[in-house]
Amino acid sequence: MSTFDINTLVRSNVASLKPYSSARDEFNTQGTEMVFLDANENPNDTGLNRYPDPQQNLLKERLSEVKNVPAENILLGNGSDEVLDLIFRAFCEPGKDNIISLPPTYGMYKVLADINNVENREVLLNHDFEPDVTAILNQVNKSTKIIFLCSPNNPSGNSFQTERIEKILENFDGLVIIDEAYIDFSEKDSWTKKLQEYPNLIVTQTFSKAYGMAAIRLGILYASKEIIRILNRIKPPYNVNQLTQNEALEVLKTTKEIKLQVSDILGEKRDLIKELVEVNFISKVYKSDTNFLLIEVDNANKRYDQLIDKGIVVRNRSNQPLCENCLRITIGTKTENRKLITALKEIEND
Numbered sequence: 001m002s003t004f005d006i007n008t009l010v011r012s013n014v015a016s017l018k019p020y021s022s023a024r025d026e027f028n029t030q031g032t033e034m035v036f037l038d039a040n041e042n043p044n045d046t047g048l049n050r051y052p053d054p055q056q057n058l059l060k061e062r063l064s065e066v067k068n069v070p071a072e073n074i075l076l077g078n079g080s081d082e083v084l085d086l087i088f089r090a091f092c093e094p095g096k097d098n099i100i101s102l103p104p105t106y107g108m109y110k111v112l113a114d115i116n117n118v119e120n121r122e123v124l125l126n127h128d129f130e131p132d133v134t135a136i137l138n139q140v141n142k143s144t145k146i147i148f149l150c151s152p153n154n155p156s157g158n159s160f161q162t163e164r165i166e167k168i169l170e171n172f173d174g175l176v177i178i179d180e181a182y183i184d185f186s187e188k189d190s191w192t193k194k195l196q197e198y199p200n201l202i203v204t205q206t207f208s209k210a211y212g213m214a215a216i217r218l219g220i221l222y223a224s225k226e227i228i229r230i231l232n233r234i235k236p237p238y239n240v241n242q243l244t245q246n247e248a249l250e251v252l253k254t255t256k257e258i259k260l261q262v263s264d265i266l267g268e269k270r271d272l273i274k275e276l277v278e279v280n281f282i283s284k285v286y287k288s289d290t291n292f293l294l295i296e297v298d299n300a301n302k303r304y305d306q307l308i309d310k311g312i313v314v315r316n317r318s319n320q321p322l323c324e325n326c327l328r329i330t331i332g333t334k335t336e337n338r339k340l341i342t343a344l345k346e347i348e349n350d
């Protein structure tokens with residue numbers, strides 16, 4: 001990977017693109033009181049009448065402190081889906097290039113590939129829900145730009161073995177995206193610690209899971225300065241609104257409380273597993289490094305409908321490869337989890 005050159009991957013039109021320069025890009029106040037007559041804003045102070053910082057500098061600086069990643073290696077987006085879409089638009093030539101995804105996995109990789117007219121080469125995980133590295137590398141050709149790894153994986157819940165990910169990083173000349181939406185629930189270290197070691201590595205995270213801020217739509221991308229520079233060329237100028245930035249800054253003041261919440265969720269997960277394995281129609285509870293559990297039942301469609309009738313909504317994942325008769329259950333509050341167990345036992349005794 002010592003010969004990796006990101007400039008060989010970027011689309012030619014993106015490489016030559018002159019990005020839009022907003023008013024707030026051209027001038028940044030240094031703390032001096034200024035009269036802003038540059039952006040055609042309503043001058044009456046509503047608290048939100050000014051455009052937000054297009055580079056979210058304060059938020060990146062705080063996130064840098066929390067995550068121990070330099071601010072220059074961070075890109076923020078309107079949810080993780082936007083930052084993933086930016087990667088497609090920057091590096092994948094429509095109708096020509098391809099990406100590799102590993103079902104069962106997060107469905108947006110395929111959707112984004114379809115939207116951007118990029119071939120999605122699917123290589124199934126093995127029966128332990130681990131990447132089949134040989135099969136993945138055998139699918140790579142000169143037009144393969146990206147390999148997507150969701151770890152911890154959705155819907156299986158497991159983290160991929162480090163050795164398998166390293167082998168992919170070291171033997172693929174394109175971009176390797178590690179989606180860490182659930183990393184805060186895992187005992188494994190984030191791959192952000194390996195950014196300097198692997199120039200082709202991109203890591204994405206989110207405020208939607210452990211931080212409990214799904215409604216503000218804030219996704220995070222960590223990568224080399226060179227990759228960040230390319231993505232900033234095509235990023236919409238004000239893609240993260242001021243309300244989102246404000247809420248994110250507030251929640252980052254509560255990292256101790258967030259860790260306690262995560263600990264509580266993991267404790268509830270351990271208790272829930274003990275109950276689930278005693279239910280006679282549940283044949284397997286898969287190992288999970290996330291805030292959800294994948295369980296195998298005798299008849300997923302039937303059990304899903306029975307739970308709906310009792311006012312409990314889970315996710316039927318039977319339409320996913322390797323997930324026949326599987327339900328995915330998010331860890332709820334103690335009260336919600338007790339309602340689930342009560343409902344399962346009532347169903348069991350019907």
